[in-house]
Amino acid sequence: MTPDYLPSWWPQLLTVLFAAGVAHAAWNNAGPRALLEEAGSRLMLLWAVFACLHHLPKRRAWLLSQVRSAAISNLYVVSLVGVFIGMIFALQAGIELARFGQQDQIGPLVAAGIAREMGPFITALVLASTYGSAMAAEMGTMAVSDELTALEVMSIDRVSLLVLPRVVALAIVCPAMTVISDMIGIIGGGFVASAQLGVGWDLYLDSAITSLSGLGETFPVPKDVFGGLFKSFCFGIAVALISCASGISARGGALGVGRATSRAVRDATITIIVANYFLTWMIYR
Amino acid sequence: MNASSKKPVVRISDLHKSFDDQIVLNGLNLEVQPGECLGIMGGSGTGKSVALRHVIGLMKPDSGQVEVFGREVASLSANELRALRRRVGYVFQEGALVGWMTVEDNLALPLRERGKLSEPQIAERVAEALETVHVIGAGQKFPSEISGGMKKRISIARALITRPELVLYDEPNAGLDPEISRSINALMREVSEKLGVTSLVVEHRVECLRRVADRVLFIHEGKALVDDITASFFQPSHPRLIAFLGHDQE
Ligand SMILES: Nc1ncnc2c1ncn2[C@@H]1O[C@H](COP(=O)(O)OP(=O)(O)OP(=O)(O)O)[C@@H](O)[C@H]1O
Ligand SMILES: [Mg+2]
Numbered sequence: 001m002t003p004d005y006l007p008s009w010w011p012q013l014l015t016v017l018f019a020a021g022v023a024h025a026a027w028n029n030a031g032p033r034a035l036l037e038e039a040g041s042r043l044m045l046l047w048a049v050f051a052c053l054h055h056l057p058k059r060r061a062w063l064l065s066q067v068r069s070a071a072i073s074n075l076y077v078v079s080l081v082g083v084f085i086g087m088i089f090a091l092q093a094g095i096e097l098a099r100f101g102q103q104d105q106i107g108p109l110v111a112a113g114i115a116r117e118m119g120p121f122i123t124a125l126v127l128a129s130t131y132g133s134a135m136a137a138e139m140g141t142m143a144v145s146d147e148l149t150a151l152e153v154m155s156i157d158r159v160s161l162l163v164l165p166r167v168v169a170l171a172i173v174c175p176a177m178t179v180i181s182d183m184i185g186i187i188g189g190g191f192v193a194s195a196q197l198g199v200g201w202d203l204y205l206d207s208a209i210t211s212l213s214g215l216g217e218t219f220p221v222p223k224d225v226f227g228g229l230f231k232s233f234c235f236g237i238a239v240a241l242i243s244c245a246s247g248i249s250a251r252g253g254a255l256g257v258g259r260a261t262s263r264a265v266r267d268a269t270i271t272i273i274v275a276n277y278f279l280t281w282m283i284y285r
Numbered sequence: 286m287n288a289s290s291k292k293p294v295v296r297i298s299d300l301h302k303s304f305d306d307q308i309v310l311n312g313l314n315l316e317v318q319p320g321e322c323l324g325i326m327g328g329s330g331t332g333k334s335v336a337l338r339h340v341i342g343l344m345k346p347d348s349g350q351v352e353v354f355g356r357e358v359a360s361l362s363a364n365e366l367r368a369l370r371r372r373v374g375y376v377f378q379e380g381a382l383v384g385w386m387t388v389e390d391n392l393a394l395p396l397r398e399r400g401k402l403s404e405p406q407i408a409e410r411v412a413e414a415l416e417t418v419h420v421i422g423a424g425q426k427f428p429s430e431i432s433g434g435m436k437k438r439i440s441i442a443r444a445l446i447t448r449p450e451l452v453l454y455d456e457p458n459a460g461l462d463p464e465i466s467r468s469i470n471a472l473m474r475e476v477s478e479k480l481g482v483t484s485l486v487v488e489h490r491v492e493c494l495r496r497v498a499d500r501v502l503f504i505h506e507g508k509a510l511v512d513d514i515t516a517s518f519f520q521p522s523h524p525r526l527i528a529f530l531g532h533d534q535e
Binding site: 138141142145146147149150151152153154155156157161 | 341343367368370371373375377378379381382383384385394395398447
């Protein structure tokens with residue numbers, strides 16, 4: 001595939017150059033200081049969350065309520081999106097496979113595509129746009145109505161009280177929802193396989209499950225599934241962190257809350273997409 | 286009293302603060318003695334809330350000193366500032382209750398975070414605090430479900446629940462009906478007289494300051510224009526203060 005005159009790692013090079021270009025554009029748009037400050041403040045927040053991980057037992061009530069509301073409020077969206085993604089995937093792949101008379105291979109193809117890529121990715125995007133935005137709005141409202149200042153005055157650590165439960169909740173909920181979305185997506189692919197491609201359910205499911213059971217080299221676990229879950233674990237943390245950070249920095253009334261919310265969704269989406277590439281590269285290179 | 290306990294709890298000297306090109310505080314001086322209740326009056330936007338924010342270390346002076354409990358606030362480390370804030374209660378102008386917690390959880394929060402009391406002890410204190418500010422049967426409600434006046438009272442209860450040595454009230458009477466105002470004022474008076482708590486009260490209402498303050502200070506153009514004991518403050522001689530108090534006098 002690679003022409004002789006290019007090094008074998010040209011796709012990576014291209015991506016890095018592209019990312020640098022985008023970063024440069026954003027840099028000129030927002031100003032280098034603002035960009036660096038924002039990135040810096042998010043990393044600091046992540047560090048602060050790590051530093052208060054031992055407060056988790058004390059925060060279990062809030063953690064539970066976050067897990068509950070994140071999971072419940074998004075279950076149907078994730079399921080609905082999941083089933084259609086599986087169907088689209090099966091349809092697209094099925095058309096190509098059928099041209100070569102290979103429709104029997106549809107199961108492994110759909111399973112791998114969903115477990116590795118679409119499941120974690122789509123679930124994280126759904127969580128970012130539904131729950132991440134809600135989180136940013138909630139934190140933003142607290143920021144503009146002096147609630148965060150009140151916590152500061154009472155010497156209450158807001159990272160431990162507010163950010164920690166949310167980050168941990170999404171680190172749990174995102175992979176959990178991914179499992180659900182994976183399963184539903186594979187079943188959705190099965191509808192298309194049996195109804196439109198004439199592949200029986202038994203063959204479809206058997207071949208899908210067999211292909212997903214392949215163990216990894218570094219860790220003896222089904223690589224495609226756990227690789228995908230590791231990605232969604234990282235996405236969950238990123239979404240919560242970005243949403244909380246932009247909510248906390250909201251200023252100036254309802255307008256500021258709105259701005260913080262849309263910034264949170266925008267940044268979370270970009271981060272998920274960019275991180276997805278690098279995580280995939282790390283896991284499957 | 287010996288000399289050391291006579292040291293002022295709060296001392297602000299020559300405090301200057303501007304935002305961009307707007308000068309808000311322009312050489313403010315004030316002192317609050319232990320156990321004293323100092324009232325602060327002044328027009329809207331004259332920097333009363335800004336002055337309180339300096340006392341609690343939420344803002345840093347452009348120049349001048351703010352000393353609380355004998356320590357200069359701006360020079361404290363993060364830990365020292367935290368320790369100082371634990372000795373101070375702050376009643377926010379807008380209440381600033383945590384919206385996603387019930388009233389009871391809001392009151393229990395500062396106690397729980399300190400981790401010194403057991404849950405039953407905390408519950409007892411919360412019930413007691415709700416009773417003192419005359420909020421009955423709203424413990425399980427969320428701040429968005431109670432009236433503005435109730436929020437104010439809860440926020441006063443929250444500031445007092447940790448038994449602070451110094452309380453800063455930002456317009457404690459705003460949004461309260463006359464009857465509740467009177468009982469809140471009586472509470473403030475009681476807190477400062479019986480418990481010996483030092484207080485700083487920012488308030489527009491003459492009635493409130495007459496009742497609770499030992500001394501009143503009038504801020505005008507970023508400075509303390511009049512600083513007098515309550516009785517003579519409300520018999521003003523300064524033309525600016527006479528204009529400010531106007532018919533409110535009677
Ligand atoms: N963080 C801030 N950034 C910029 N300007 C500010 C800030 N805080 C206060 N100000 C300005 O400082 C001035 C004084 O504000 P402050 O809130 O202290 O008024 P106030 O005396 O408490 O008035 P009120 O009685 O209406 O509460 C206002 O003009 C306000 O615009
Ligand atoms: Mg004010």
